[in-house]
Amino acid sequence: MSLMKYNPRGMTPWFDFDRLFDEFDRGFGLTPARGESRAWAPAVDIYEDDKEIVVSADLPQMEEKDLNVRVEDNHLYIQGERKFENEEKKDNYHRVERRYGSFQRTFALPDTVDADKIEAKYDKGVLKVHLPKVEKPANARAIPIKK
Numbered sequence: 001m002s003l004m005k006y007n008p009r010g011m012t013p014w015f016d017f018d019r020l021f022d023e024f025d026r027g028f029g030l031t032p033a034r035g036e037s038r039a040w041a042p043a044v045d046i047y048e049d050d051k052e053i054v055v056s057a058d059l060p061q062m063e064e065k066d067l068n069v070r071v072e073d074n075h076l077y078i079q080g081e082r083k084f085e086n087e088e089k090k091d092n093y094h095r096v097e098r099r100y101g102s103f104q105r106t107f108a109l110p111d112t113v114d115a116d117k118i119e120a121k122y123d124k125g126v127l128k129v130h131l132p133k134v135e136k137p138a139n140a141r142a143i144p145i146k147k
Contacts, residue, residue, distance in 0.1 A: 040082070040099025046107070053131040055107060060125040069120045069129060076107045076118075076129065111140070 045056045057078055059067065067080040081102045109115070114134045121128050 040101060041103045041105055042078075044078075044105060048133075050133075052133055053110075053113065055129040055131065057105065057127045057129075058125065059122075059127050062125070064122050067122065067127065069127070071109070071115050071118060074109050074111075074115075076109055076131070077104060078106075078127065078129070079104045 042057045042059050044058075047054055047056075055076065055078070059080065059082070062080060062082050066082070067078070069079075070077050079102070082100050109131065112133045113131045117132045119130045121130070
C-alpha cells in the first residue's frame, strides 16, 4: 500500500486553484509573485571583528549622489534610489527582474559602536559602512548582587 499526500481540496489534485488565481494576480508571470514586493532592497552582509562592525551593501548601477547614509537615534539608515534608464531604445523589454526605485534599510546599532567615527566608502557598486567599536559603553557599569 502506498501513501498519498494529503490534499485539502479533495477530489481535484490535478488542478491548483490557488496557483491559478496567483498567476492571474501576477499577470501570468509578468509581475512579482505573491510574497515579493515591487520595491527593492539591496542585499547586505554584516560582519565584525574585535575593532569594528562592517555593513556591506550591493548597490550596482548607482552613484554616490543617489545614496544617503546617516545615523540617528542609535540606528544606521542607508537610503537611495536606483533609476531605470533604458539606453537601448531599439530593444523592447519582455521581462525586467532587476528592481528600480527608492529603498531604505535600517539597522539598530549596539551600544558598542562609536557613532562619531563611522565612515562610509563606495567603490565598484559596493557600499561599505565601517562602524568602529568603543572599548566599553560609556554608560555601562557593574551592579553588585546582594544576599
